[in-house]
Amino acid sequence: MRQVELPIYPVVYPTGHRLNQNESQFPLPDRIKNQLDSLTYDDLHEYPVEPINELFEQYAAYVGVTPEQLLVGCGSDEMIHVVTQALLAPHDIVLSPAPDFSMYPIFTTIAHGHHVQAVDLSYEGMVKAIETHHPKLLLLSNPNNPTGKLWTVEELTHLASLVPYIVVDEAYMDFTPDASMIPFIATYSNLIVLRTMSKAFGLANVRIGFMVTNCELAHYFRQFIPPFNISGVSAKICNIFLKDATYLQETIEWHDEMRQKWAQAFETIGHVIPATTNFLYVELEQPEAVWDHLTDLNVHTSKQPTGIRVTIGDEAALHLAHTAIQQYMETSHVKNS
Numbered sequence: 001m002r003q004v005e006l007p008i009y010p011v012v013y014p015t016g017h018r019l020n021q022n023e024s025q026f027p028l029p030d031r032i033k034n035q036l037d038s039l040t041y042d043d044l045h046e047y048p049v050e051p052i053n054e055l056f057e058q059y060a061a062y063v064g065v066t067p068e069q070l071l072v073g074c075g076s077d078e079m080i081h082v083v084t085q086a087l088l089a090p091h092d093i094v095l096s097p098a099p100d101f102s103m104y105p106i107f108t109t110i111a112h113g114h115h116v117q118a119v120d121l122s123y124e125g126m127v128k129a130i131e132t133h134h135p136k137l138l139l140l141s142n143p144n145n146p147t148g149k150l151w152t153v154e155e156l157t158h159l160a161s162l163v164p165y166i167v168v169d170e171a172y173m174d175f176t177p178d179a180s181m182i183p184f185i186a187t188y189s190n191l192i193v194l195r196t197m198s199k200a201f202g203l204a205n206v207r208i209g210f211m212v213t214n215c216e217l218a219h220y221f222r223q224f225i226p227p228f229n230i231s232g233v234s235a236k237i238c239n240i241f242l243k244d245a246t247y248l249q250e251t252i253e254w255h256d257e258m259r260q261k262w263a264q265a266f267e268t269i270g271h272v273i274p275a276t277t278n279f280l281y282v283e284l285e286q287p288e289a290v291w292d293h294l295t296d297l298n299v300h301t302s303k304q305p306t307g308i309r310v311t312i313g314d315e316a317a318l319h320l321a322h323t324a325i326q327q328y329m330e331t332s333h334v335k336n337s
């Protein structure tokens with residue numbers, strides 16, 4: 001056995017209010033529910049082919065590439081798994097900014113690589129870390145999870161020119177598609193973009209994620225995918241959502257309103273980092289104590305070094321969180337940051 005100590009997921013599956021998982025709370029329109037009702041049991045006995053081909057066609061059209069440039073997996077998590085397995089030799093270095101998505105070091109370790117982090121989320125910090133560590137792969141989320149920071153195209157294209165491979169994980173990019181790196185895949189032959197149906201499309205339980213890259217890399221990575229790695233039922237569900245003419249725009253607008261409203265509310269208790277995601281990062285003076293207090297009340301948020309990350313959408317839970325933090329600050333004399 002290897003000497004590893006990795007978290008086993010789900011680490012804790014909290015009961016209560018889940019503001020910690022960035023799950024969509026957008027209410028499903030009836031027209032979509034009606035279509036989902038039309039799924040039948042007839043083809044459960046078959047390995048899936050047609051619905052997945054259709055998914056490739058539809059998703060390729062949605063992001064503006066050819067189906068040959070896509071890989072699909074069990075969430076974008078599987079795509080991170082595949083990309084690290086396929087690219088890393090033992091001890092190869094993977095670099096991410098700090099903070100970034102918690103799964104990057106885990107998948108790097110599984111792939112026998114070594115994960116390092118830059119000192120912060122700055123472009124300069126990344127360039128310096130590249131000079132120090134000479135990573136084989138840059139792995140970062142854009143928008144950044146947990147802060148919501150958007151890297152610019154200029155920063156990312158320059159970073160791409162400094163390393164053998166760069167993976168830009170665009171899990172939250174459907175909210176701001178104009179900032180995507182997908183149009184630059186044709187120019188940067190080492191660029192790999194990850195996307196998911198879990199966030200803006202609201203389908204975390206359907207477990208569908210994508211890799212988007214050039215045909216040559218896509219062909220290489222395809223060798224590392226197990227046969228029939230996604231369910232045809234999941235593909236059919238995604239096809240319904242992708243075919244709907246207005247669903248995505250509706251959920252984007254709903255999230256824009258929610259974000260604006262709750263950013264304003266949380267500004268009264270901490271500094272809210274501007275974001276275009278389905279979560280907010282609230283910087284606080286005593287994040288750990290506030291997080292503990294909310295957890296005691298069964299309101300689960302994501303604990304971060306300088307604040308908490310809160311999923312937006314469940315207004316009852318957000319009210320509870322907001323009031324609880326306010327009361328906590330009044331009693332513990334925590335000052336606004």
Ligand code: PMP
Pocket residue numbers: 021022074075076077078101141145169171195196197198204207208209
């Ligand atoms: N990347 C980022 C940045 C995420 O925040 C998440 C989920 N929280 C994922 C990837 C994985 O999402 P999924 O496997 O559901 O596509």
